[in-house]
Amino acid sequence: MGNRLLSGAACVLLAACAAACNRAATVNSTPAMPQGLPAASKELTDQFDARIRAEWDAIARKDKQALDEMLDENYVAVEADREGERFRGKVLNELDRSSVTQATLSSLKVTALGPDSVFVRYEVLMAFPPGSTQRFLKVLVGEIWVQRNGQWKALHYQETPVK
Numbered sequence: 001m002g003n004r005l006l007s008g009a010a011c012v013l014l015a016a017c018a019a020a021c022n023r024a025a026t027v028n029s030t031p032a033m034p035q036g037l038p039a040a041s042k043e044l045t046d047q048f049d050a051r052i053r054a055e056w057d058a059i060a061r062k063d064k065q066a067l068d069e070m071l072d073e074n075y076v077a078v079e080a081d082r083e084g085e086r087f088r089g090k091v092l093n094e095l096d097r098s099s100v101t102q103a104t105l106s107s108l109k110v111t112a113l114g115p116d117s118v119f120v121r122y123e124v125l126m127a128f129p130p131g132s133t134q135r136f137l138k139v140l141v142g143e144i145w146v147q148r149n150g151q152w153k154a155l156h157y158q159e160t161p162v163k
Contacts, residue, residue, distance in 0.1 A: 040110040040118060048110045048120050048145070051152060056103035056124065064092050072146060072153035080139050080161040102127040116147040117155075123162075138162050 039045070051070070058066035068088075075088040086094070108122040120143045127136055139159040146155045 040112045044112065044118065045108070045110045047152075048118065049105075049108050051145070052105060052108065052120060052122060052143070055154065056100075056105065059095065059098060059100055060102060062095050062098060064095050067095060068092055070154050072148060072155045075154055075156070077157040078159070079157075080137070080159045099128050099132060100126050101129055113144075118145050119143070120145060124159075 040048075055067065055070055057063075058070070071088050071091070073088065075091065077086045077091050078084070079086065104125040104127075106123045106125075108120065111119045111121075113119055120141075122141055123138065124141055125136060125138045128134060139161050141160075142156075142158045143154055144156040145152050147153075
């Protein structure tokens, strides 16, 4: 009878430990991260393709007003020239000195981050005037755009040079 009592107590103890371990694993586990957000609809992608092309066209034409209308008041850009971040005012002031004569865009992908924000990534090949130190520069660009009062505005721009 002593062995049966001992065996029964051991079973109860093991069951209690298993339940406690199972409960701890459930409490301490973190939800799995999503594999990635789906690409935006064709309509939204087409809309941002046009916006990004207009942005680069304004840069090539040195059109401060057109570019300013596209930028959020908290806009920040980080360019591949290693000069750090630029805020909206500095970006607009530097536009007069820009030597980009043409920008060829490719590989555009738009990801909706929410109803009022998107992440746009693309490749751009910038051309500079003949005789420039660097004739061409290829960069990968990531931009965050947000909707403010019904208007889409560029909030953040990051470029990374590639070969």
